[in-house]
Structure formats: structure tokens, C-alpha cells
Amino acid sequence: MAGASFIERMAHDKQEIIEGCKECGTCLSVCPIRPFSRYAEKDTAQLQAARIAFLKGGEASDAVYDMAFSCMGCHFCKGVCPQGLNPAQTGIISRMELIRRGHAAPPAYSFALAGEHFNYFGIMSALLTDPSRKRWITEAPVSPAHADVVFFPGCGLHTMPDHLFACLDILDRMELNHVTLGGIAHCCGGAYMLAGKAEECGEFGDRLVQSISAFTPHTAVLFCPGCMIRLSESFFDCSGLPFRTMHLSQFLAENIDRLKFEKPIRKTVAIHDPCQLGRGLGEFEGSRKAVKAIPGIRLVELEHRGKETRCCGSPAAQHDPAAAKQMGLLLMEEAKKSGAELLVTQCLSCNRTFRGLAQGYPFEVVNFVALVGRALGIEYESKLPLYLKWRDVDRVIEDARANIEASAYTEQEVRFFLELLFSMA
Ligand code: SF4
Ligand code: SF4
Known part of the structure; x- marks a missing residue:
């Protein structure tokens, strides 16, 4: 599917599953979440038949919805299909089909969408990130200087700035010609994929590839395994990517002599x-x-x-x-x-x-x-465990005031977020 958009690719995969699946149930029989779910005793062939009937335009039963939104994308079912299909795609494709037909995703997913102002990654990052330590580009310039390596932390790493700063220090120690493309706005689209929002998922993925490509790197280093799989052949047309993608662990292993x-x-x-x-x-x-x-x-x-x-x-x-x-x-x-x-x-x-x-x-x-x-002697402290121990909104706001004032969030928004966080923790 060279040159295909994300939407075209998903439509192709959906059709392939509809036409190729023999409803044997093998994929669901190896699924590790099923034995702990309310479908533990159900016949897997029947469960799969319901999923396929739904993808063909049939009823969105509770089982179809539950299997779609509890699919972990764990890939246990990848490789077991006698038809040579990738059943791990069925959960994602079902989510997208459910949303397309007007069903709602579980509410927590909407809180993870990087394009929304009030999102978990952005607010957590605002609360915990010391602005004086920020050293990443949040918007790729039109014609930036060449960098051999682009490091892409992804949304999640911004919620743990102690780990993010450790990554940056490690890369600095390697003395590479590199740049870090950070910020929540640069999402790989994974959160949209999980929420079943196909179009936005494709748009975010395309934008990220364009932003990385602008630096003409030979390698993009990613921290998040989710971003890795998003920028892989299975979800994206990566055959024409002008750079190779590596997980940080692979990259460190390849350059271990520099540390x-x-x-x-x-x-x-x-x-x-x-x-x-x-x-x-x-x-x-x-x-x-x-x-x-x-x-x-x-x-x-x-x-x-x-x-x-x-x-x-x-x-x-x-x-x-x-x-x-x-x-x-x-x-x-x-x-x-x-x-x-x-x-x-x-x-x-x-x-x-x-x-x-x-x-x-x-x-x-x-x-x-x-x-x-x-x-390497690089250690940063996260204030999150302390804040969770305090469970005191006023005290946390006071402690993090400089961070919040340097962010795109108001004190009221952070306050609302903390009340929510402490009520759940
Ligand atoms: S990818 Fe989804 S359906 Fe496949 S084994 Fe994992 S949880 Fe089950
Ligand atoms: S293993 Fe393959 S053929 Fe069997 S139910 Fe799953 S997707 Fe269909």
C-alpha cells in the first residue's frame, strides 16, 4: 500500500479481515485479557463472528464494544491466524468503526488527546516541568539546520520530566549532532487511534513525519514503544520515510561506546x-x-x-x-x-x-x-510522588507556581486537574 494514507490503509486492513477471516476464534483463544473478562467462558469463534458481523455493518453488541476497548494491542494474537491475517488490528479497526457510527469511547480517552487544550499530558507536564530546564524545539522551523539525529520523546515522557531530562543529558553526553522535537502538540496520533478517531490519528502521524523530516536526519530516536509502532509499516506507510526509526534502547546499544x-x-x-x-x-x-x-x-x-x-x-x-x-x-x-x-x-x-x-x-x-x-551519575527527582503524598491542592499549586505560570494553563485549570487526580489516586 505504498503512498496510502492512514485512512486508506485502515480501510484496506478492515476489508482484508472481513474477507479473509474464517471465524475460527484462534486469535481470541490466545488473547490474555479474555480469561479475566466477562467473556472468559464464551466461545471464541462466536465472539469473533460477532466482531466480523459488526465490521460488515451489523450490530454493535456489548461484546463487540468491550472487546474493542479492552484490546490491549498486545500482539499476542499476531502470528496465530491460519489465514495469515493480523488479528491485532481488529480491536483498533473496531474502535474506529464504533466511533464512525456515533458510539462514544470510554471518557478517559478524551482526556489523552494532545490536540485538546485540557489534556492529561499537557497539564501534568505544566505542573512538573521546570521551565528553566526546557531544551527542546516545540515547532520545527520551515528550513531548520540539518541534524543527524532527531529525538522524539512523545506525549507520555512530558508527564515524567525527570526521565525526559535524563534522556536529554544522556544524548548530550554522546556528543551527537542532534535535536529534540518535543512538546505535546507533536503527538504521533496514537492517543487518537486508541480513542477510535481515525482522521485525527492520520493527520497527527503525517504532521510528525513532516516535522522530523524537516531536519533531514538519518535517524529518528523514539522513546515510546507506542510511537515506534505507529511509525512502523503496520500502521503507516513508512516505506518512503527518509530516515530510520530506532527505539532509544536500540540507539543507546548501537552507540554504547560513547557512554x-x-x-x-x-x-x-x-x-x-x-x-x-x-x-x-x-x-x-x-x-x-x-x-x-x-x-x-x-x-x-x-x-x-x-x-x-x-x-x-x-x-x-x-x-x-x-x-x-x-x-x-x-x-x-x-x-x-x-x-x-x-x-x-x-x-x-x-x-x-x-x-x-x-x-x-x-x-x-x-x-x-x-x-x-x-x-552515568544523572539523576532527577520527580515531585509527583510527593504531591500524591500531600494530596493538598493549595500546597501543590504553591510549590509548582513558577512551572504553572510559565505554562499554557491557568491556575484554575491546574487546580481542577489536581482535584480530579487526588480524587482518583
Ligand atoms: S491484541 Fe487485543 S485481541 Fe489480540 S491478543 Fe492482544 S488484547 Fe487480545
Ligand atoms: S485467527 Fe484469523 S481466521 Fe481465525 S478468527 Fe482470528 S482473524 Fe479470523
Whole structure:
């Protein structure tokens, strides 16, 4: 489908599934969320028949809606289809079809849309980001100077500026000709895809590719596995991209000789491979090569590894939080069994989920970039745990006043956000 737009590509994939699916149910029989859902005892062939009937124009039953919005995009079903289809696309395509027919996505999705002023990423970033430390371009100039490498943090990393600043310091230490294209407005479109908004998803993806291309880089380095898969062949026509895309872990592994690790970390470490990077794109090696280069580390593997790695469950949390939690707890038990003292994550959703579940477990959850940063003597503190402990809106506003005043948000908006956050946490 060279040259096809995102919409054309999705329409093509939908037609391929409608015409090719024999409704055998194999894909749903391997789906890891189903056993924890209300469809655990249902016949998978019948469930799939309902999905296909819906895509052909039939009824949007509760089962169709639930399966669409609790699909985690975990790619467990990729590769099992006897028809050679990619069933992992069915959830996304069903979401888009539901929205096209006037159904609403679960409310939390609308709060993640980067194009809306009041969005989670923007407000969290405004609250936590010290403006004096910002050193990224938020809008690509018309004809910018060439950069060999463009680093794209994605929306999620802006909600964890401690990790974002660690990334920037690490890249600086590598002494590359690079630029960071940041800001919430540069979304890959993934949040729109999850909300079922096909057109906006395509537009954001196109705009991001144009913005990166403006710097004529040979490599775009991405932090988020979700952005990685969005800019992959499976969702986008990347055959003509004028740059290669690499996950940060792959890029650090390729350039590991440029980093001088000063601080040994004498810990036993297990790495969790996020679904989209691992099962989705087949990338497992970069993080291991980079982590093994840190003096003192002993690497162990989780029981389910490689393409069998368990999903954290977080993508299903908006629609089926109980099932999502069960998924996460399975991983916690596995990490405990591995004997790891550090569970290393590479995806912010996995990280947030595991940190939320890790209380009482004998290991610390740490993001890949924070671990590499630690070994280089780079450490930033996040104020979020402190704010969540305070649970005091006035006190937080006072503490973060300089950040808020330098942002696009009013105190009232941040106040409203904090009240919401503290009511849920
Ligand atoms: S992508 Fe994962 S959650 Fe979605 S249907 Fe396939 S196996 Fe199930
Ligand atoms: S495995 Fe393939 S043929 Fe079988 S139900 Fe899933 S998509 Fe259809």
C-alpha cells in the first residue's frame, strides 16, 4: 500500500479481515485479557463472528464494544491466524468503526488527546516541568539546520520530566549532532487511534513525519514503544520515510561506546519487554546490550520472555480495570520469582502500572532510561510522588507556581486537574 494514507490503509486492513477471516476464534483463544473478562467462558469463534458481523455493518453488541476497548494491542494474537491475517488490528479497526457510527469511547480517552487544550499530558507536564530546564524545539522551523539525529520523546515522557531530562543529558553526553522535537502538540496520533478517531490519528502521524523530516536526519530516536509502532509499516506507510526509526534502547546499544559509566550498579536486574516493541516489532536486544554494559549488573530473565513476555494490562485499564489489574499482578509474581532487585521497564504505561502494584514486592520498578542515567551519575527527582503524598491542592499549586505560570494553563485549570487526580489516586 505504498503512498496510502492512514485512512486508506485502515480501510484496506478492515476489508482484508472481513474477507479473509474464517471465524475460527484462534486469535481470541490466545488473547490474555479474555480469561479475566466477562467473556472468559464464551466461545471464541462466536465472539469473533460477532466482531466480523459488526465490521460488515451489523450490530454493535456489548461484546463487540468491550472487546474493542479492552484490546490491549498486545500482539499476542499476531502470528496465530491460519489465514495469515493480523488479528491485532481488529480491536483498533473496531474502535474506529464504533466511533464512525456515533458510539462514544470510554471518557478517559478524551482526556489523552494532545490536540485538546485540557489534556492529561499537557497539564501534568505544566505542573512538573521546570521551565528553566526546557531544551527542546516545540515547532520545527520551515528550513531548520540539518541534524543527524532527531529525538522524539512523545506525549507520555512530558508527564515524567525527570526521565525526559535524563534522556536529554544522556544524548548530550554522546556528543551527537542532534535535536529534540518535543512538546505535546507533536503527538504521533496514537492517543487518537486508541480513542477510535481515525482522521485525527492520520493527520497527527503525517504532521510528525513532516516535522522530523524537516531536519533531514538519518535517524529518528523514539522513546515510546507506542510511537515506534505507529511509525512502523503496520500502521503507516513508512516505506518512503527518509530516515530510520530506532527505539532509544536500540540507539543507546548501537552507540554504547560513547557512554562512560561511572557508577556501578550492583543489582540483579530483570527487563520487561513492552508488547509493542517486543512482540509487535521483534526488538528485544537493545535494552539488554545497554544494561549489560553497566558495571555490576547481573541480568536475569523473566519466566515468560521474548515473544511470550506478559503484557502489563494497562491498555485495558480504561475499560476493564479489574481484568487489567489481574494481568499486572501476574507479571509482579513473575518478577518476584526471578529474584530481580530491579524490574526495568521501557514503556511509561508499564512503568506506572508496575509501580502502582509493586508495594510489598521485593524489587524496585525503574525505567530503562533512569537506570542508564543512574550509572552515568544523572539523576532527577520527580515531585509527583510527593504531591500524591500531600494530596493538598493549595500546597501543590504553591510549590509548582513558577512551572504553572510559565505554562499554557491557568491556575484554575491546574487546580481542577489536581482535584480530579487526588480524587482518583
Ligand atoms: S491484541 Fe492482544 S488484547 Fe487485543 S485481541 Fe489480540 S491478543 Fe487480545
Ligand atoms: S485467527 Fe484469523 S481466521 Fe481465525 S478468527 Fe482470528 S482473524 Fe479470523
